Amino acid sequence: MGFSGLVYGYSLDGKGGGRVLSGDDLDKGLPENQLTWLHFDYTDADTRHWITEKSQLSDVVIDALLTEESRPRTTQVNEGLLIALRGVNLSPDSNPEDMVGIRIWIDEKRIISTRRRRMLSAKDIVDAIEAGTGPTSTGDFLAMLSSTLMVRMQDTINDTEDYVDSIEEELLSSSSYDLRNKISAVRRVVISLRRYLAPQRDALLQMNNTKVTWLTEGDRQNLREVTDTLIRYIEDLDSARDRAAVAQEELSNRLAEQMNNRMYLLSIVAAVFLPLGFLTGLLGINVGGMPGAENPWAFWIVSGFMTITVAIQLWLFKRKNWF
Known part of the structure; x- marks a missing residue:
């Protein structure tokens, strides 16, 4: 069997x-x-x-x-x-x-x-x-x-x-x-x-x-x-x-450090463009009496002012060791 x-x-x-x-x-x-x-x-x-x-x-x-x-x-x-x-x-x-x-x-x-x-x-x-x-x-x-x-x-x-x-x-x-x-x-x-x-x-x-x-x-x-x-x-x-x-x-x-570095960089970029966003928003309002509206040099003046603003911000960030 x-x-x-x-x-x-x-x-x-x-x-x-x-x-x-x-x-x-x-x-x-x-x-x-x-x-x-x-x-x-x-x-x-x-x-x-x-x-x-x-x-x-x-x-x-x-x-x-x-x-x-x-x-x-x-x-x-x-x-x-x-x-x-x-x-x-x-x-x-x-x-x-x-x-x-x-x-x-x-x-x-x-x-x-x-x-x-x-x-x-x-x-x-x-x-x-x-x-x-x-x-x-x-x-x-x-x-x-x-x-x-x-x-x-x-x-x-x-x-x-x-x-x-x-x-x-x-x-x-x-x-x-x-x-x-x-x-x-x-x-x-x-x-x-x-x-x-x-x-x-x-x-x-x-x-x-x-x-x-x-x-x-x-x-x-x-x-x-x-x-x-x-x-x-x-x-x-x-x-x-x-x-x-x-x-x-x-x-x-x-990985957490990498994420923090990326978030820190984004924060710096956001901080740099914050005043620029305020200026462009202020100058972009559609109301009468806007200064420089008829001046052909107004755009370059505003651009130069914003460039100076960014330079001052970067100088301050560097002085405070933010980057």
């Missing part, structure tokens, strides 16, 4: 390799006394049926494996761990900050993981198993999965920092409004990434502090290394966020 929901299935030999399991193997039952990893697409009906009816898991674990939304966390249930982790979305035409989730139930002999969207970190483990360098125990699997998630994040974190660097360099030579959109975009990316990485740090710390017997000291040391890497990534994101905020503030100040 076909089983469309099984993405990967392996019976691990404890030496880094493993045997592929199919849907037919699941119908026969899981291998006895051998570490098994089953990776499902939880949106598939076969997956939901198998996990609900045949996995022999508790209702709490079943609900967690099949839930739509999950924040990173680690919960100990007897001698097993219920874990939810996130990784960057590296699928084509996708946003890396739209992080993909993996839900895991893991105990001494079983690893059951579920996902909705493709996760490359799971494929990395499959490649390692096929090469004979895969996990040798449940604790080793947990450390390897956490490590591959961090490795996959590195390029995204570095790209984000490089993008902030380019914005800062562009800000030195330009103050265009286009920079506002770029800064807003990178801040949204940082906020989205940090939204899940902060609780993932807590999940890894909790994972390391659990009392399960199958997690060896070597596994815990590897998890601590992964946690330290994640903490550094979060610090890098905090730095990028702060730098983007400073860049946005600097850009806002420059």
